[in-house]
Amino acid sequence: MDDDTIKVRSLFISDLHLGTKGSQAEALLQLLKIYEPETLYLVGDIVDGWRLKSVWHWPQPHNDVVQKLLRKVRKGCRLIYIPGNHDEFMRDYVGSNFGGIEIVEEAIHEGADGRRALVLHGDKFDVVVRHMRWLALLGDTAYDVALYLNRHVSRVRRAMGLPYWSFSAWSKSRVKSAVNFIGAFREAVVNEARRHHIDTVICGHIHQATIEMMDGVRYMNCGDWVESCTAIIETFDGRYVLIHGHGNNSGAAQPNSERALLSAA
Numbered sequence: 001m002d003d004d005t006i007k008v009r010s011l012f013i014s015d016l017h018l019g020t021k022g023s024q025a026e027a028l029l030q031l032l033k034i035y036e037p038e039t040l041y042l043v044g045d046i047v048d049g050w051r052l053k054s055v056w057h058w059p060q061p062h063n064d065v066v067q068k069l070l071r072k073v074r075k076g077c078r079l080i081y082i083p084g085n086h087d088e089f090m091r092d093y094v095g096s097n098f099g100g101i102e103i104v105e106e107a108i109h110e111g112a113d114g115r116r117a118l119v120l121h122g123d124k125f126d127v128v129v130r131h132m133r134w135l136a137l138l139g140d141t142a143y144d145v146a147l148y149l150n151r152h153v154s155r156v157r158r159a160m161g162l163p164y165w166s167f168s169a170w171s172k173s174r175v176k177s178a179v180n181f182i183g184a185f186r187e188a189v190v191n192e193a194r195r196h197h198i199d200t201v202i203c204g205h206i207h208q209a210t211i212e213m214m215d216g217v218r219y220m221n222c223g224d225w226v227e228s229c230t231a232i233i234e235t236f237d238g239r240y241v242l243i244h245g246h247g248n249n250s251g252a253a254q255p256n257s258e259r260a261l262l263s264a265a
Helices: 025-034 049-054 060-074 088-093 127-131 133-159 167-174 176-195
Strands: 006-013 035-042 078-081 101-103 107-110 116-119 200-203 210-214 217-221 230-234 240-244 258-262
Touching: 025 035, 025 060, 035 060, 035 107, 035 230, 060 078, 176 200, 176 210, 176 217, 210 240, 217 240
Parallel strands: 006 035, 035 078, 078 101, 116 200, 200 217
Antiparallel strands: 006 230, 107 116, 210 217, 230 240, 240 258
C-alpha cells in the first residue's frame, strides 16, 4: 500500500459515462489511485451504451479505468455494480458475478454504525427515461451540446483569467422544468427509501452531487464524472463525505480534499 493512499470503508461513484468525449476518466483514475475502499459501489451509467451505439469512442484512459477497477477487485475490494439507464444492457446480467463483480438492480448497504442505506441509480423514477425514451435521447444530445459549449467557454474564461463556469449547470438551475424535475426526483427517491423502512438513500442519475436531509431521510447523490467529478466515501467511523476530484474545471478541489457535509449521527 502506498503511503499516499487513503483507506476507506466504502466508495460510491456514479455516472462515469465511459465511451463519451465528456467523461473525465483521467480525473477518476487519480481518485482511484488515492482511495482504497473495502467496498466499491458503481451506481449506474458507468459505460454509456447509448453513445457507443452511435459513435465508438474508447480512448486509453477509459480502458485504464476499467483495468484499475479490476485490479482493486483482485486486491480484495468488493465491487458492486448497479446498472443505470445508459448501461441498461447490464441489467440482463443482474444476479450474476463476473470475476468478483456483483451485478445487482439495487443494494442495501449496512454502514459502520449499523444503519442501512438503499443504493440505486434512480432512473426508474425518471418518467421521461421510462416512458418517453425518444425524448430522453433528445435530451441526452442537448446535454452533449451544452458540454461542448462548456469546453469552449472555459477556454475563453481561462484566457481572461476568470474562474470555471458551467453553462449546463447554469441552465439546469435556471430552467424551471429542470428545477422541478430535480425536486420531484429527490422526493421520489426519498419515498422509495421510506418504503423500504430505511432512512438513507444513495443514488446518481441527475448529476447533482449532494448530501442533505430531506424530511428525516438522509439523501445522497454521488454526482458524476462528466462535470462535477464527485464521489461519496464512507469512513470507518461511519461518516459519509462528498469528495471532489480535479477535473477539467480548474476550480475543482484536489482529489484528497474532503468536505464532511453530514455525519452518520
